[in-house]
Amino acid sequence: DAGVIQSPRHEVTEMGQEVTLRCKPISGHDYLFWYRQTMMRGLELLIYFNNNVPIDDSGMPEDRFSAKMPNASFSTLKIQPSEPRDSAVYFCASMRQANTEAFFGQGTRLTVV
Amino acid sequence: GENVGLHLPTLSVQEGDNSIINCAYSNSASDYFIWYKQESGKGPQFIIDIRSNMDKRQGQRVTVLLNKTVKHLSLQIAATQPGDSAVYFCGERAAGNKLTFGGGTRVLVKP
Numbered sequence: 001d002a003g004v005i006q007s008p009r010h011e012v013t014e015m016g017q018e019v020t021l022r023c024k025p026i027s028g029h030d031y032l033f034w035y036r037q038t039m040m041r042g043l044e045l046l047i048y049f050n051n052n053v054p055i056d057d058s059g060m061p062e063d064r065f066s067a068k069m070p071n072a073s074f075s076t077l078k079i080q081p082s083e084p085r086d087s088a089v090y091f092c093a094s095m096r097q098a099n100t101e102a103f104f105g106q107g108t109r110l111t112v113v
Numbered sequence: 114g115e116n117v118g119l120h121l122p123t124l125s126v127q128e129g130d131n132s133i134i135n136c137a138y139s140n141s142a143s144d145y146f147i148w149y150k151q152e153s154g155k156g157p158q159f160i161i162d163i164r165s166n167m168d169k170r171q172g173q174r175v176t177v178l179l180n181k182t183v184k185h186l187s188l189q190i191a192a193t194q195p196g197d198s199a200v201y202f203c204g205e206r207a208a209g210n211k212l213t214f215g216g217g218t219r220v221l222v223k224p
Contacts, residue, residue: 004156031210033212035214042202042214042215042216042217043157043202043214043217045211045212045213045214048210048211048212050209050210055209055210055211056209056211091156091157093156093157093212095210095212098145098206098210099145099162099164099206101147101159101162102147102159102212103159104149104156104157104158105156106155106156107155107156
């Protein structure tokens with residue numbers, strides 16, 4: 001397996017534009033996590049899914065952020081409209097089952113100007 | 114993940130010495146703990162994990178210690194090497210398998 005695959009690796013967009021980040025988890029993994037990494041807040045959990053169902057979205061900063069998992073092999077994190085303070089590295093991670101390690105993707109570096 | 118500028122606690126260690134990285138976790142109900150290593154420009158990578166019914170677990174050159182009484186976790190790296198230079202995160206798993214992380218510690222290995 002190629003591991004968790006995120007796209008794009010880098011995204012530069014203008015304030016107000018819609019941004020969509022994509023994640024393909026490892027095949028057979030039941031859990032998918034979205035994290036945001038910034039200088040100020042470290043590695044924050046935004047939302048996670050179990051069997052494609054959102055379990056906890058309490059970390060999503062505001063209504064401009066939304067995440068979906070239409071099937072077991074794909075998830076998106078959308079920001080609309082984007083703002084400069086959304087600039088960060090966004091990670092997706094997947095996990096097979098409870099009490100096993102989560103595998104991280106390489107991240108998407110988002111810059112909103 | 115880019116960590117330049119991140120105001121992290123930093124541990125400077127001489128090559129060949131042992132390193133100890135400490136972490137305080139927040140949720141007394143967490144039953145599974147995990148350490149990750151993040152090198153510059155990369156995603157976090159799994160190092161070692163421990164369940165709450167254990168207080169020590171050893172891997173290759175690494176040992177994790179868990180003290181549930183004071184909610185403290187530590188990672189010991191034996192004979193630290195230049196390749197160990199990275200940011201290290203501890204994570205805890207709470208109800209519903211919610212995996213959250215601490216702020217991280219930067220380890221700098223001096224040759």
